Amino acid sequence: MKQNNTKFYNYIIILTFLALSGSLILKSNIQYLIALLGIFSFGILHGSNDLFVIEKLSKKHKQNQFLKSLFTYLGIVLGFVVLFYFIPSIALIAFILISGYHFGEQHFHHKISNKASTLATLFYLCYGLLVLFLLLYFNVKEVIVIIEDMTGHHFPEVVFFYVFIFSLIISLSFFLILSRTNPDLKASSFRNIFYLIIFSALFYISDVVWGFATYFVLWHSLPSLKDQINSLYGKFEIKNFIKYFKKAFPYWLASLIGMAVVVWLFKDTKNFLSLLFAFIAAITFPHVFIMRKLFNRH
Ligand SMILES: CC1=C(/C=C/C(C)=C/C=C/C(C)=C/C=O)C(C)(C)CCC1
Numbered sequence: 001m002k003q004n005n006t007k008f009y010n011y012i013i014i015l016t017f018l019a020l021s022g023s024l025i026l027k028s029n030i031q032y033l034i035a036l037l038g039i040f041s042f043g044i045l046h047g048s049n050d051l052f053v054i055e056k057l058s059k060k061h062k063q064n065q066f067l068k069s070l071f072t073y074l075g076i077v078l079g080f081v082v083l084f085y086f087i088p089s090i091a092l093i094a095f096i097l098i099s100g101y102h103f104g105e106q107h108f109h110h111k112i113s114n115k116a117s118t119l120a121t122l123f124y125l126c127y128g129l130l131v132l133f134l135l136l137y138f139n140v141k142e143v144i145v146i147i148e149d150m151t152g153h154h155f156p157e158v159v160f161f162y163v164f165i166f167s168l169i170i171s172l173s174f175f176l177i178l179s180r181t182n183p184d185l186k187a188s189s190f191r192n193i194f195y196l197i198i199f200s201a202l203f204y205i206s207d208v209v210w211g212f213a214t215y216f217v218l219w220h221s222l223p224s225l226k227d228q229i230n231s232l233y234g235k236f237e238i239k240n241f242i243k244y245f246k247k248a249f250p251y252w253l254a255s256l257i258g259m260a261v262v263v264w265l266f267k268d269t270k271n272f273l274s275l276l277f278a279f280i281a282a283i284t285f286p287h288v289f290i291m292r293k294l295f296n297r298h
Helices: 002-025 028-045 050-057 062-086 088-111 118-138 140-151 157-179 183-187 189-205 208-233 238-266 272-297
Strands: none
Touching (some): 002 208, 028 208, 028 238, 050 062, 050 208, 062 088, 062 272, 088 118, 088 140, 088 183, 088 208, 088 272, 118 157, 118 189, 118 208, 140 272, 157 183, 157 189, 189 208, 238 272
16 A cells, blocks of 8 residues: 555656646646646546545435535535635635645645644644745745735735745644654655655746646645545545546536636636635635545544
């Protein structure tokens, strides 16, 4: 299993180097197109089976549970949309925090035995924020414009720098503390330093959309799809990916239609990237809680 995971990440590293070369070679509109295709395919797909995952996790009566989950799910999405409408800056900060947690958890949950502990939770949060703010800080000019369009607030550049430095120091400290009781984590030190070097090069060279799409698809969505397929069907293989895709298809399609409607409704007042990130934010909230539940089960 461990061998398999290393092989999987070796492929991801090769694809990341291709993405790095792509950001130097490809014209920017082609990059934009490929990035959006990645986000809308694997990116959205990895969160499209959330209801099926809850159904698997729950031992209660199936039909009731499905409806209950569907309404809770839609309620959380709607709650976030309302929050975003009335207090966009707070909603964005909440989105960034839970995204940090979610990225960190996906990256490290295999390596930590006491996954639900406060220390592990804080470590996931800080590591995810570190990667996220590496991306945001290296593209800070573009990012400030998007955030201003999303929230109406101008966040100064130094904020991004401080969050980056803070999350670097704290996640390094938590890594050292957790390494004492988690040998797999300790053994992954050099690999993880190498990953951070690749991410830095990628985010420095690429623009924000290409950098985000590369990380989101290759380092987050594909590993998450692998974990979910392993949990739901026992093995990550093409046959099971097709099963997963068939189950997820209606929700995936509904998400894409939802996104198209949002873009169409706000096309005259907001720019496309703000709408894209706001949309991702809304569907991310329930997904993060479901994945935490899935990981903590093992
Ligand atoms: C890149 C980027 C942003 C953050 C995006 C995030 C945080 C995405 C998280 C996605 C997740 C967690 C998906 C679920 O699986 C901002 C701040 C909106 C500003 C513009 C650039």
